[in-house]
Amino acid sequence: MKITLLYGGESAEHDVSIISAHNICQAIKYDHYQVHPIYITKEGTWLKGKELRTPTAYESQLKLAKAQIPTWGESEGDISTGVEISPGEIAGEDTIVFPVLHGPNGEDGTIQGFLEVLNMPYVGAGVTGSACGMDKIISKQLFDQVDLPQVPYVFFDGSEWASHQDVIVKKCEGSLLYPLFVKPANMGSSVGISKVEDQEELIQAVTLALRYDQRIVVEQGINADECEVALLGNSDVHASVVGRLIKEQDFYDYEEKYINNRVEMEIPAQIPEEVSEKIQEYAVKAYKAIDGRGLSRVDFFVTANHDIYINEINTMPGFTPFSMYPLLWGATDLEYEDLIEELLQLALNQHQLKQALHQTH
Ligand SMILES: Nc1ncnc2c1ncn2[C@@H]1O[C@H](COP(=O)(O)OP(=O)(O)O)[C@@H](O)[C@H]1O
Ligand SMILES: [Mg+2]
Structure with missing residues (x-):
């Protein structure tokens, strides 16, 4: 069997993903698997590295630099290289994909949908689970459905905020007690999240969160x-x-x-x-x-x-x-x-x- 390890990615957790991938490389049973590292750069370029038959020695080995012909660093300080591929080129028989990707375009169902189209087995939740887990508004509504206890929350979108800011502020202050947490629905890694103590901060925090997502949730702080x-x-x-x-x-x-x-x-x-x-x-x-x-x-x-x-x-x-x-x-x-x-x-x-x-x- 082969494992295609997808890591890096365009999210804020790019570096965490590389460390995770390196750590996973240490734990793979190499007598059963060959590992194909695919590094997604911060710009979204897919770089295919040389096949791994033993664990990586350093995480920097996985931070591939773009090259025409792949070479593989032997000693400390060497930079490993990878060849640019189009995403569809990862398709192959007897291959399990391990998408060690966090945040948008990694954990939100998009890459999972792509792997479904390629009909490849992959580690982790499918399209629905990934998308629902990532979305803080959808997941809260699903948790409510099965009676899981949650802190009180209010949610709205950018256009509602633009037309009815006063109503939304009133609704937040009417049903929630400061401090509040303002979060974009789809981000992760605390990006765009603020803790606010009063109305002025609330308005600023919503403006900030709207830079990251059109949909916002405001929660009671606990x-x-x-x-x-x-x-x-x-x-x-x-x-x-x-x-x-x-x-x-x-x-x-x-x-x-x-x-x-x-x-x-x-x-x-x-x-x-x-x-x-x-x-x-x-x-x-x-x-x-x-x-x-x-x-x-x-x-x-x-x-x-x-x-x-x-x-x-x-x-x-x-x-x-x-x-x-x-x-x-x-x-x-x-x-x-x-x-x-x-x-x-x-x-x-x-x-x-x-x-x-x-x-x-
Ligand atoms: N309602 C809340 N009350 C108290 N602390 C909170 C609340 N919401 C978030 N936090 C704090 O902010 C952190 C990040 O929020 P979280 O919703 O987990 O976002 P992320 O998806 O970025 O991990 C939490 O781990 C917690 O420390
Ligand atoms: Mg969290």
Whole structure:
């Protein structure tokens, strides 16, 4: 079998994706798989690197530079190169695609739709699950449908804001208490998100968020711990132990979260057993509500008196050495290599199931 590793991408999480891809390369069983790295540059160019038969030594090896003929760095400091391809050229037999891509055009159903058209097996959620998981408004509405507890929220779009700003501000202030969180519906990695304390800040924050998406959600701020749980499986889904973020401040922006690794994790979270179990149960419910598959990390707020609110579901969480998702599985007695293997098998199973469905037409 071959694995096509898609990483990089145009989102803010480009660098996180490269570190994740490098980390995944360490865990692949090379006696069973050949790995084809495809680096998507920040500009959106697809570069195909040389086939890997052993783990990458450095993550910089995966940050391919464009070349006519691919060469492969042997020593430290060498820059690996890749040949530009058009996306459709990744099509091939006996290949599983691992899209280690975050944010828009990676985790939102677009790349998944493209892989469906190519009829290739791929790791993770399908089009529906990815799109619903990424969209903070749609996912909240789906969570409401299955009675998952959430903080109160208000949502609207740019044209409603332009014509009825006063009404929307009134609605926010009438149903939510400051501080509020203003978020673009489709972004991730805290891009465009603000915490606001008053009306003036609210208006500024909406203007900022509208730069990233036409649809906006405003949430009631909550003073709570953040707990996360990892899910693995297709229709038969399993939950890991729960982890907790140890925060020094209540809102981490992209830089602090991913670049400075300012967030420490407590795994497993020191919370009562029944709270953990409830979180696991809610996570599985959320996964089913969005049509999750393969994997997800589900994030919760847990207050001092152990009230639980779902925050969001991430259908392609990070895979860096500091990432909660693989660490949670490690603490649940699933080694990194076995986790990657399981994800590949789930991709194959899902694809086979789909092929069988097609044949009944
Ligand atoms: N309603 C809220 N109350 C308190 N903190 C929040 C709230 N919403 C978001 N935050 C803080 O902002 C962070 C980023 O928000 P989140 O919705 O998870 O966006 P992203 O998709 O970018 O991860 C959260 O991890 C949390 O620290
Ligand atoms: Mg988040």
